Amino acid sequence: xxxxxxYYLMFGGVLFTIxxxxxxxxxxxxxxxxxxxxxxxxxxxxxxxxxxYLHNGALTGQMFALFAxxxxxxxxxxxxxxxxxxxxxxxxxxxxxxxxxxx
Amino acid sequence: MNIVFxxxxxxxxxxxxxxxxxxxxxHCLLALVLFFxxxxxxxxxxxxDFLGAVQILIYIGAVAVLILxxxxxxxxxxxxxxxxxxxxxxxxxxVGVAALLAGVMCLCARxxxxxxxxxxxxxxxxxxxxxxxxxxxxxxxPLEVMAVLLTAxxxxxxVIALEEKR
Numbered sequence: 001x002x003x004x005x006x007y008y009l010m011f012g013g014v015l016f017t018i019x020x021x022x023x024x025x026x027x028x029x030x031x032x033x034x035x036x037x038x039x040x041x042x043x044x045x046x047x048x049x050x051x052x053y054l055h056n057g058a059l060t061g062q063m064f065a066l067f068a069x070x071x072x073x074x075x076x077x078x079x080x081x082x083x084x085x086x087x088x089x090x091x092x093x094x095x096x097x098x099x100x101x102x103x
Numbered sequence: 104m105n106i107v108f109x110x111x112x113x114x115x116x117x118x119x120x121x122x123x124x125x126x127x128x129x130h131c132l133l134a135l136v137l138f139f140x141x142x143x144x145x146x147x148x149x150x151x152d153f154l155g156a157v158q159i160l161i162y163i164g165a166v167a168v169l170i171l172x173x174x175x176x177x178x179x180x181x182x183x184x185x186x187x188x189x190x191x192x193x194x195x196x197x198v199g200v201a202a203l204l205a206g207v208m209c210l211c212a213r214x215x216x217x218x219x220x221x222x223x224x225x226x227x228x229x230x231x232x233x234x235x236x237x238x239x240x241x242x243x244x245p246l247e248v249m250a251v252l253l254t255a256x257x258x259x260x261x262v263i264a265l266e267e268k269r
Binding site: 003004005006007009010011013014015016017018019020021022023024025026028030031033034035037038041044045048049051052059062063065066067069070071072073074075076077078080081082083084085087088089093 | 105112116120122124131132138149150153154157158162165166169173174177194198200201202208209212213230233234237238245253256259260264266267
């Protein structure tokens with residue numbers, strides 16, 4: 001496949017910023033978590049892209065991406081548990097309404 | 104440029120855009136599954152077959168279902184977000200920051216001129232075997248640390264989501 005590395009990097013950057021945009025603008029906490037998943041996947045895609053272009057027979061890049069996927073799965077489980085706990089407390093998952101710690 | 108790359112990338116970006124813009128959270132989740140599938144297709148295109156399978160298994164099989172459970176446990180019956188719209192007050196600020204970052208990253212990525220190397224030779228005889236061998240030889244300590252982390256996350260998620268005592 002003869003795609004230059006720059007296009008893959010642009011693609012990953014665009015995906016990351018779409019996720020960032022969602023994480024900064026959405027109000028629902030679950031939508032924010034979905035956006036964070038998109039950012040995670042863009043980062044993992046970059047690991048694999050650099051592995052594909054720069055590897056010399058080693059699988060280190062793939063292993064790193066594998067561990068990153070595992071960490072992301074643990075993060076999403078804990079994050080969704082937090083969302084459910086917050087919902088039980090506030091009866092809402094609107095991030096604008098969670099301001100008990102605001103000074 | 105490769106037509107397959109363009110098609111799969113367009114589908115993936117479409118999925119991501121829909122996932123962050125749609126109002127109904129279940130529709131967001133379906134768009135997110137499309138996005139995960141696009142990423143997995145990219146992994147397959149880059150000859151990372153095992154990672155593509157892992158992506159489908161973990162993200163579509165586990166994370167998407169987890170998010171679906173969270174949506175069903177928390178949302179109101181209608182499923183859409185509140186009447187004031189799904190965006191927060193300073194949404195233009197977030198969009199501006201993200202657009203700025205996208206511009207900077209695309210400018211940097213344009214200067215990158217590497218072309219793909221030769222295909223990975225070991226693909227035909229099975230990357231999975233090699234990954235399995237590496238996991239229990241060179242990467243055994245990270246593997247064990249990951250096992251501890253996943254156990255901690257499991258216990259932590261259960262404890263956090265438990266019913267509060269009155």
